Amino acid sequence: MHFRRFVAFSAALVTVLAGWPAPASAADPLRGMTLEEKVGQLFVTYVYGAGASSTEAADVAANQAALGVDTGAAAVARYHLGGVIYFSWSRNLGTPAQIAELSNGLQRAASVPLLISTDQEGGVVNRIGAPLAVSPGNMAVGATFDPLQASRVARVSGTELRALGINMVDAPVVDVNTNPRNTADGPRAFGDRTAQVALFGAAAAGGYRLAGIGAQAKHFPGLGDTTVNTDNGVAVTNESRAEILATHVPPFQAAIAAGVPSIMTAHIVAPSLDPSGRPASLSKPIVTGLLRDRLHFDGVVVTDALDAAALADLTTEQIVLQALDAGVDQLLMPRDLPAAYQAVLDAVRAGTLSEARIDRSVRRILRMKQDLGLWQHRYVPAPVVGTPAALATMAGAAAGSITALRTGAPLPLRSGSVLVTGWGVSTTQTLTTALTARGLAATRLYTGSPSDAVIAQAVAASATVDATVVTTSNAWSDATQQRLVAALLATGRPVVVASVGGPYDIAYFPSAPVYLATYGYQPPSLTALADVLTGAAPARGRLPVTIRTPDGATVLFPFGAGVHSG
The missing domain is CATH 3.40.50.1700 (Glycoside hydrolase family 3 C-terminal domain)
Structure with a gap:
């Protein structure tokens, strides 16, 4: 009996020393978390500043305007954020050393390790350039007709991001670009054939996994048939349910089979999948009916950016509550984070949204963080990027394209x-x-x-x-x-x-x-x-x-x- 108690105590001590308070029960990692802490895990947003506690006047003013706090670290602590996403316009992305220190600073402010992400797709959507080894992009990789290139490129890119403390990449795009006039995808896609995209998307997901970074297949159920980028307006696909299931969904199935831990939903309207006309990110028939029930995906589902023009006719409260009702786990970049966070708390307290529903999402999020080893390895040392081998991998993919x-x-x-x-x-x-x-x-x-x-x-x-x-x-x-x-x-x-x-x-x-x-x-x-x-x-x-x-x-x-x- 004394030996078993000693083993239990030792295990708890090791967990605490790793930077995360030990859950009271291995069967229920949420025990001990407050409602505020659980709701915070649902949100991923941006913060301003090159450092977690930046005192630059522009950063303080921007954080106050968007988040009601002075610094990124304060935002993480106040809202118990599940994740932070980096951009150049929010002044997060400078040198590798600066990015790594920003990541470490934000992690120090978090009681639960953060998912830190950015859109490092390569090609036309690439947030961090030299000295990192930059991917030529999905369509270029697709033009090599060598899926091993997709795996190699993703592994190099993921490894370099992980060195910066970025543990989640908002990639790969697995849309099938069937419409040449598509302004959302185009060269962001691996191609216009379902089998090709499925093969290369799965290879990329596997490469990110080998790098030890979380990947996010996007944009479910597929943006390839649209002409409108949902960042700028409402995108509608008039394809039949059979066409969508045969053409656009299989690459997501392949990514799931390859172990992708997260899928990003699109704001596209697909009447054949949901006659209500709700965007996919807010649609229960699409998120729960198709992605969860039909494809059996039990990983983390995240929305595309909720400040997109495609959702302009809805209030912040409507958007976040409809997304959660649809079956989404994480809410990316609501246009008013304080209002969104409060709306979820109020809905739970009023009984219109059950705490059990919140718990299902939080368990998925914590499981993904555990699988990424964030409790043991949330901090990073001084980064080494742009090695000759990494640069050669990207050059080889480009040369074949x-x-x-x-x-x-x-x-x-x-x-x-x-x-x-x-x-x-x-x-x-x-x-x-x-x-x-x-x-x-x-x-x-x-x-x-x-x-x-x-x-x-x-x-x-x-x-x-x-x-x-x-x-x-x-x-x-x-x-x-x-x-x-x-x-x-x-x-x-x-x-x-x-x-x-x-x-x-x-x-x-x-x-x-x-x-x-x-x-x-x-x-x-x-x-x-x-x-x-x-x-x-x-x-x-x-x-x-x-x-x-x-x-x-x-x-x-x-x-x-x-x-x-x-």
Whole structure:
């Protein structure tokens, strides 16, 4: 008897020393938690400041306006937050050392270890750049047609985030990009085929798991068919229930099978799944009926950002209570955190929301935190990121992604003068620098979405060089970019069109003799593009999507297309 008591005491002591008060019962980890502490676990929000206790006037003012406290640490303590999400605009993301210390400071303020997250998808959605090794993005990885690349890239990215104290990544996107005019996904998706996305999404989820970081498959039940980004407005899919289940849901099933601990719901309206017209994040038929009951997912379900324009017609109280009624566990970025937190407390105290319902979600959240080892390893030492091996992994994925859809003269650009023009301030500069480093006399003229005067300037500059490389991004929705490319092609001078977003722009440039798709503008992709342009490396990528004429009637380039060089 005395020995058993000693063992129990020792186990409790070890838990306390790990930084977390030992639960009174292994069968009920919630015992001893107050209602306020449990409700706090449901919320993930942003805080302002480079440090947990920043006294910068701008940080204090912003925290007071949004959260009613001075510092991030105070917000964690007051609301017993389940998680914090980092952004540059909230002044969280600077150097690796600063980010790691911010994470440690916030964790010190938490009685329950925090989930600390950010949207580090790679490609067009990437929160932290160099010196980290940055992923070229999902569609670029999909263009390699090698799912092992998805696993390797995710493992490197997850490992580096974990070194910064970021223990949750808001990735991978497993939407199937069936609509070329999709402004929510595009190159954020692995492709437009269900099987491809399922395979690569599961591989990425496995890579994050190997890195010891929590992953979040998103955006359930799939944003691939919409044209509207729910951050900006209401997105509706008119696909049938059978179409959604056959096309968009299987990648989430694959991610679940791969052990993904969390799934993010979308704000998309899918009448065939819920005739009420509620957004998926607030829909019981979608969250509980489909995700929980049909797919048997018992991990953490988190909403997409609740300050999205798609939910603008609802009050904060309506949003959070409807989400919890739908079966959601965590509420991401409510537009008024104090009001949202109080609304849940009031609903429980009034009896309109049971504490047992709150407990179900909190148990899932605590289980995920335990599985991530946060009670034992919530703090991080000085981070080491951007190692040669990590950088090589990202470079290898990018090198395998560059896709040539039309090729010929003036490639390869081995000598002479080159004008780099078109979309992207840093994109055009990075590419110009890369071409210069490869021995070309490269000059730059950034145009963005150009006026007629800027187009005329680019045309005049192209007459003074041996070849022009023009970059585009979503030119299918930007008539000014289309006019720029048309004007350059009309000169009869050598022109290479390189898309640095989705590859669909080529449908608007039928006369372009040379067209390369990079799927993103992160440095690894632009370095790989420069290698292909100069003949230092072959174009090995293949299209992970189908490209049709603008009216959708005719296939221009089928899934898997690509002119392989070298």
